Amino acid sequence: xxxxxxxxxxxxxxxxxxxxxxxxxxxxxxxxxxxxxxxxxxxxxxxxxxxxxxxxxxxxxxxxxxxxxxxxxxxxxxxxxxxxxxxxxxxxxxxxxxxxxxxxxxxxxxxxxxxxxxxxxxxxxxxxxxxxxxxxxxxxxxxxxxxxxxxxxxxxxxxxxxxxxxxxxxxxxxxxxxxxxxxxxxxxxxxxxxxxxxxxxxxxxxxxxxxxxxxxxxxxxxxxxxxxxxxxxxxxxxxxxxxxxxxxxxxxxxxxxxxxxxxxxxxxxxxxxxxxxxxxxxx
Amino acid sequence: xxxxxxxxxxxxxxxxxxxxxxxxxxxxxxxxxxxxxxxxxxxxxxxxxxxxxxxxxxxxxxxxxxxxxxxxxxxxxxxxxxxxxxxxxxxxxxxxxxxxxxxxxxxxxxxxxxxxxxxxxxxxxxxxxxxxxxxxxxxxxxxxxxxxxxxxxxxxxxxxxxxxxxxxxxxxxxxxxxxxxxxxxxxxxxxxxxxxxxxxxxxxxxxxxxxxxxxxxxxxxxxxxxxxxxxxxxxxxxxxxxxxxxxxxxxxxxxxxxxxxxxxxxxxxxxxxxxxxxxxxxxxxxxxxxxxxxxxxxxxxxxxxxxxxxxxxxxxxxxxxxxxxxxxxxxxxxxxxxxxxxxxxxxxxxxxxxxxxxxxxxxxxxxxxxxxxxxxxxxxxxxxxxxxxxxxxxxxxxxxxxxxxxx
Numbered sequence: 001x002x003x004x005x006x007x008x009x010x011x012x013x014x015x016x017x018x019x020x021x022x023x024x025x026x027x028x029x030x031x032x033x034x035x036x037x038x039x040x041x042x043x044x045x046x047x048x049x050x051x052x053x054x055x056x057x058x059x060x061x062x063x064x065x066x067x068x069x070x071x072x073x074x075x076x077x078x079x080x081x082x083x084x085x086x087x088x089x090x091x092x093x094x095x096x097x098x099x100x101x102x103x104x105x106x107x108x109x110x111x112x113x114x115x116x117x118x119x120x121x122x123x124x125x126x127x128x129x130x131x132x133x134x135x136x137x138x139x140x141x142x143x144x145x146x147x148x149x150x151x152x153x154x155x156x157x158x159x160x161x162x163x164x165x166x167x168x169x170x171x172x173x174x175x176x177x178x179x180x181x182x183x184x185x186x187x188x189x190x191x192x193x194x195x196x197x198x199x200x201x202x203x204x205x206x207x208x209x210x211x212x213x214x215x216x217x218x219x220x221x222x223x224x225x226x227x228x229x230x231x232x233x234x235x236x237x238x239x240x241x242x243x244x245x246x247x248x249x250x251x252x253x254x255x256x257x258x259x260x261x262x263x264x265x266x267x268x269x270x271x272x273x274x275x276x277x278x279x280x281x282x283x
Numbered sequence: 284x285x286x287x288x289x290x291x292x293x294x295x296x297x298x299x300x301x302x303x304x305x306x307x308x309x310x311x312x313x314x315x316x317x318x319x320x321x322x323x324x325x326x327x328x329x330x331x332x333x334x335x336x337x338x339x340x341x342x343x344x345x346x347x348x349x350x351x352x353x354x355x356x357x358x359x360x361x362x363x364x365x366x367x368x369x370x371x372x373x374x375x376x377x378x379x380x381x382x383x384x385x386x387x388x389x390x391x392x393x394x395x396x397x398x399x400x401x402x403x404x405x406x407x408x409x410x411x412x413x414x415x416x417x418x419x420x421x422x423x424x425x426x427x428x429x430x431x432x433x434x435x436x437x438x439x440x441x442x443x444x445x446x447x448x449x450x451x452x453x454x455x456x457x458x459x460x461x462x463x464x465x466x467x468x469x470x471x472x473x474x475x476x477x478x479x480x481x482x483x484x485x486x487x488x489x490x491x492x493x494x495x496x497x498x499x500x501x502x503x504x505x506x507x508x509x510x511x512x513x514x515x516x517x518x519x520x521x522x523x524x525x526x527x528x529x530x531x532x533x534x535x536x537x538x539x540x541x542x543x544x545x546x547x548x549x550x551x552x553x554x555x556x557x558x559x560x561x562x563x564x565x566x567x568x569x570x571x572x573x574x575x576x577x578x579x580x581x582x583x584x585x586x587x588x589x590x591x592x593x594x595x596x597x598x599x600x601x602x603x604x605x606x607x608x609x610x611x612x613x614x615x616x617x618x619x620x621x622x623x624x625x626x627x628x629x630x631x632x633x634x635x636x637x638x639x640x641x642x643x644x645x646x647x648x649x650x651x652x653x654x655x656x657x658x659x660x661x662x663x664x665x666x667x668x669x670x671x672x673x674x675x676x677x678x679x680x681x682x683x684x685x686x687x688x689x690x
Contacts, residue, residue, distance in 0.1 A: 004512060009510040010506065010510050013506020013535075014506065014507065016506070017506060024438075024630035033676060063670045110329065112335065114598075114601055116597060116598050117331070117335045118339055118552075118599050119526055119527045119552045119600075121530060123558075128536045128538065129538075132540070133545065137539045139506075211530065212503055212531075213530070215526070216335065217332075217333040217335060221501050221503065222503075249504070252504065253506060254507070256498075256508060257393070257507045257510060257511060260496060260498075261496055261508050262470055262496070262497040262498055262499035264499065265499055
């Protein structure tokens with residue numbers, strides 16, 4: 001039986017890892033839930049951002065936080081431009097899967113062309129710093145990621161539920177025609193939301209650059225678990241996406257501590273099946 | 284008379300030396316340039332997908348070798364044309380592409396792809412058409428059951444026994460040999476195969492295996508695994524890792540303020556681990572490194588310099604030649620030697636020649652008359668010392684002035 005320290009440490013690691021799932025899931029969830037577009041290129045945009053942060057940091061010695069200040073607005077513009085294409089060609093929910101998959105493949109090829117297929121690692125002094133709390137260690141970078149994800153999730157939730165623009169977006173997602181009859185310009189709002197979703201990919205990418213391994217094929221490694229998070233957290237719900245991310249991260253990590261680490265992926269997909277079958281009202 | 288013979292001999296020796304020097308300096312002047320219809324050699328590499336990191340290295344080495352062979356006399360006096368396709372790291376794609384190379388592109392010869400799964404897929408096609416297939420990266424030799432498939436890397440026929448024992452011998456040589464260990468491995472088939480062998484051999488030698496853990500290949504979250512390792516606190520940690528998994532694991536351990544005592548990594552990305560702040564004293568398997576005594580092998584200095592230049596040109600972050608690149612060099616050395624010696628492009632004749640002869644490669648002299656066409660195992664242990672990989676075991680292969688450092 002694992003010790004309390006081991007379980008506690010695994011729980012901390014898992015919750016913090018879940019922050020990344022939640023952060024990646026947020027943009028995808030907004031796009032899917034409110035624009036009815038399943039944007040698979042979200043992962044590629046996150047990795048493009050990560051590579052940009054890596055390049056700025058290793059070649060130009062720009063601090064990652066300043067890199068984020070450049071990358072996130074750039075991603076916003078890319079997201080808005082991407083939506084212009086969706087709008088122009090009237091891409092629907094099903095077609096968006098194929099179109100955005102193609103985008104992702106093109107971006108993957110572009111990344112490989114410029115940065116090669118070789119592994120890249122952005123070594124920073126703070127990547128391995130931890131705070132000691134009793135017998136536990138809390139990694140600083142992952143903690144920051146979780147705090148940023150929490151702030152974004154809460155801020156987005158407030159924006160969607162308390163502001164006119166947010167309510168208009170949700171109304172359009174429910175029934176675009178009726179919303180338009182009340183003067184909601186869904187098309188303009190969609191550009192904004194698409195940009196915000198891509199901006200979130202930029203923020204996630206900044207943390208990916210600092211925490212994870214960079215290789216073009218890594219674009220696809222989070223796809224399965226993040227999809228599970230989006231569905232468990234409910235489409236268009238940023239707080240739900242974050243909470244589902246934390247839940248899956250914690251569950252996987254505790255499973256790794258108690259059973260074989262190889263069981264971790266089974267946990268997330270088992271939870272997805274349970275939630276889909278159970279369909280609890282409180283979610 | 285004797286004096287005359289001596290003088291004649293001296294002249295002949297001097298003339299020979301001069302000719303040798305000229306031939307080394309200007310090989311193209313003295314050797315016939317290959318002419319005629321090119322010999323087409325087809326193969327796939329994982330130029331995209333999750334194995335693409337290593338394919339980039341193999342591609343450089345293959346292109347170097349094609350130029351090298353064409354700079355000599357080609358194959359049977361004809362130039363070599365390399366037909367390279369991208370199998371996208373997918374075995375099923377490798378299978379289709381080898382079928383295409385043989386039946387549509389009508390290549391004369393084939394070279395194997397990279398990694399066990401694509402090699403197995405391609406081997407089935409090679410067997411159907413009776414083609415000789417030389418490969419350098421099949422981690423599970425017992426699966427190479429096709430009698431015209433040949434290894435270009437000296438894995439030996441039972442690396443799950445030989446590898447662990449080389450490592451355990453090295454560990455037994457340190458002042459305080461490990462009494463406990465943890466085996467942690469990716470579920471990638473060849474890593475898992477080696478991990479099971481490591482566990483068995485360690486237990487057989489009285490080393491207590493505290494934990495045997497497997498994780499999914501491509502895992503990103505090593506926090507919980509690190510916590511388990513810290514709690515187990517073994518004398519020796521063996522990690523069946525690929526790519527940057529070892530870097531992520533060591534970082535996760537450092538976040539818990541824990542550094543493993545002695546740690547071995549199976550297939551890590553060599554550059555990032557050597558340069559990582561956590562990589563110091565990490566151990567790994569190899570067959571050669573760009574140091575003596577290996578640099579004295581024929582052509583090795585030239586290969587190392589050329590590889591560095593080409594790798595830098597395509598922006599690879601780690602430009603030092605290693606055993607991966609040399610695996611591909613060895614493949615082409617085998618093909619060139621066997622085709623020219625057999626005097627034929629017929630696969631049956633090439634295969635028969637390889638089985639009956641030894642070939643000089645960058646890995647030394649290889650033979651192919653053992654089980655699964657494998658010869659002797661030649662694993663070595665290397666260690667990160669001052670941000671560079673250095674062979675440390677067996678002692679006779681250690682770089683000058685270098686020895687294994689225990690934690």
